[in-house]
Amino acid sequence: MSDCEPLGKRAKRPMRDSRCSRTLDDWLLKPVVTQRSSHQHHPEPAGSEQNSRKQECPESTDPFGEESPVTSEKPRRTGSAPVSDAAANTGTRKSTNVFTEAPGKVACRRAAAAAGADGKAFSGDVTGLGVPVSDLRRAPGCSGPLPALKPTDSHTVLIRTDLLQPGEVPEPYPSPDQLQDRWDDTHVKLPCSEHNLFPVDRTTLQSRWDLINKALSVPFSSAHDVKDAILKYNTGQAKGWNFTALHVYCKPIPLLRTQRCRSLTLSQEQVSCLLANAFFCTFPRRNSRRMEFSNYPDINFSRLFEGSSQSKQEKLKTLLWYFRRVTQQRPAGLLTYTRQCLQRLPSWSSSEKQFSKLRISCDGSIEDQGYGMLQVDFANRFVGGGVTGSGLVQEEIRFLINPELIAARLFTEALDDNECLIITGAEQFSRYSGYSDTYRWDGNHDDQTPRDEWKRRCTEIVAIDALHYRNFLEQFHAEHMSRELNKAFCGFVRPGVQTENLSAVATGNWGCGAFGGDTRLKAVLQMMAAAEAERDLMYFTFGDADLLRDVHHIHTLITDAYATVGSVFSLLLQYYECVCKKTTRGKPQETLYCFLSERL
Missing domain, CATH: 3.40.220.10 (Leucine Aminopeptidase, subunit E, domain 1)
Known part of the structure; x- marks a missing residue:
């Protein structure tokens, strides 16, 4: 089989569980109203009120703008993929149809509707996919105990x-x-x-x-x-x-x-x-x-x-x-x-x-x-x-x-x-x-x-x-x-x-x-x-x-x-x-x- 041909079906293996004094002060700005970070209590951005609002995500969204809540989802299998209308009507599914179209190209067209594992269509304003945020580990909750702080040669x-x-x-x-x-x-x-x-x-x-x-x-x-x-x-x-x-x-x-x-x-x-x-x-x-x-x-x-x-x-x-x-x-x-x-780096081609x-x-x-x-x-x-x-x-x-x-x-x-x-x-x-x-x-x-x-x-x-x-x-x-x-x-x-x-x-x-x-x-x-x-x-x-x-x-x-x-x-x-x-x-x-x- 040529290297450029599809690999075909693979044997399924069980997935492993990877877990200045006035000199400087005169130049400074007047105090402003303090905004306290909410990180102390680490609340998850979930809730019926937030989930009931549609979250817009246009292309012009500022990459570093005001904090926006991440849409909370019910836990779902990550193996969901959008499906084209044509494929849905014929009962077939072509996985290449789910990706966004390259500029000026028509080799791959994104489907008009995206379906999840539960059969429900993704809405056009979806702002987050994958596992729930609560499933990801954060410090200090996941951190182990630190050794005593003391100087060493390094x-x-x-x-x-x-x-x-x-x-x-x-x-x-x-x-x-x-x-x-x-x-x-x-x-x-x-x-x-x-x-x-x-x-x-x-x-x-x-x-x-x-x-x-x-x-x-x-x-x-x-x-x-x-x-x-x-x-x-x-x-x-x-x-x-x-x-x-x-x-x-x-x-x-x-x-x-x-x-x-x-x-x-x-x-x-x-x-x-x-x-x-x-x-x-x-x-x-x-x-x-x-x-x-x-x-x-x-x-x-x-x-x-x-x-x-x-x-x-x-x-x-x-x-x-x-x-x-x-x-x-x-x-x-x-x-x-x-x-x-x-000094020792992975062998990427043989990683399991x-x-x-x-x-x-x-x-x-x-x-x-x-x-x-x-x-x-x-x-x-x-x-x-x-x-x-x-x-x-x-x-x-x-x-x-x-x-x-x-x-x-x-x-x-x-x-x-x-x-x-x-x-x-x-x-x-x-x-x-x-x-x-x-x-x-x-x-x-x-x-x-x-x-x-x-x-x-x-x-x-x-x-x-x-x-x-x-x-x-x-x-x-x-x-x-x-x-x-x-x-x-x-x-x-x-x-x-x-x-x-x-x-x-x-x-x-x-x-x-x-x-x-x-x-x-x-x-x-x-x-x-x-x-x-x-x-x-x-x-x-x-x-x-x-x-x-x-x-x-x-x-x-x-x-x-x-x-x-x-x-x-x-x-x-x-x-x-x-x-x-x-x-x-x-x-x-x-x-x-x-x-x-x-x-x-």
Whole structure:
């Protein structure tokens, strides 16, 4: 039988159960009415009143708009598929007819009516499919007990763990009078280091930290005062930096370097100090990509002050609100930044793992409806992307409303193909509306997410970077699909953690949009990576109802056929060989999901 022919019927196998003081304050915005998060009690968005209302899900739905309830469903078998009128009238069912039509193509037509397993038709305004949301595990409910927080060779802890008390600000460790100064290539170069020197003239060097202290100790009455203060200790940047839009570490902080598994735990107060230094552009050797930190993201905020765009102003509003919050009340929690590097990766073609549970919704967002789950950051390999520049899409928005994520840019080297960055405990301080050019700061957010035994918010965010494709067809090449599978798996897997203690993964159209990824391929790849990591999946299509139905249907076909991750990977390879290679330009006549459905 040819590789391009249908595989025929498979033997059914039982499915495995995969479980600043006025100086800064003058610039900050007036307080707004606080919106409290409902995450503390974790209510499910079910109820007769909500279910009685029809939920609209047009193509123009804002991918990051107001929180919308996810439609509650009765538990149903996931193997449901829409059926065309013609097929229903003849008593036959062609599975390829359920998928949305490719632009300008007629190879696959979506059916006029979609039928569920119970024989009832899906309404045109359905907003969620798959298993009930209540079936997906969330933290902290599914989390196992944490070991005692203590420093190790691979985990630096910069607070006194023996003095941790609920509601009290952690004490730094070591104390300020025991400062350990390091000016080398394995630690963050801090502005307060005695080695941080500033040339006064050709023969005289001065402590740059003394200059910083003097420049920032005077009151600010305008944006020009801030600009003048910053340039006093960055004189070499006076002509290059543009400020139009703007009109106490005691132990060395290790760098999270490439190909090294390492964790760093800081207090929220320590992180706020790092971010204040970033705002005032004090970090040395970080103003040029030609320096030793060329493989690290920007950290000083100089590029954020450039230009006069509305989006830059909205970014500043969001960040200044964070500074107002942390200066009015000292934050009392901790955060952990973990660089995870996998040396052993799955053999995808031989994987026997069964696909896990799926819930898919075109309403809601990862940060809201995905509370308690592993939340995916659609990352740049330089984490944070353009957050300190002009970028304003999924990753940058998340770094703005959870500003403690930005601190990772100080010490996280660019990610390799087998690496990810996991941030646990980041707090959300702001609400927002819009996306990209329409992004607007929308006031205070009171994060009520519970804390774990280490005093971290039970919010786990993983940064995984997708490949950038200029040609649509190249993403179907075996090498590229394997790379994306490995990257997603690296982000999802937690070696040594029991399956029952793993929350579901909250994700969406990772690597699509500007990166050129195909939404339907990326959905399948993420389902495969989640299955291999033994985690369930909560998928957000950000308003795309067609994608919702297509992904749900292909998942149903896969699970009904008891297809393994390995068998689906083989079908993906066949699609490249039999369809993509024969397509000379543009997109293939036969879509991926039509090809898969004929062979499952």
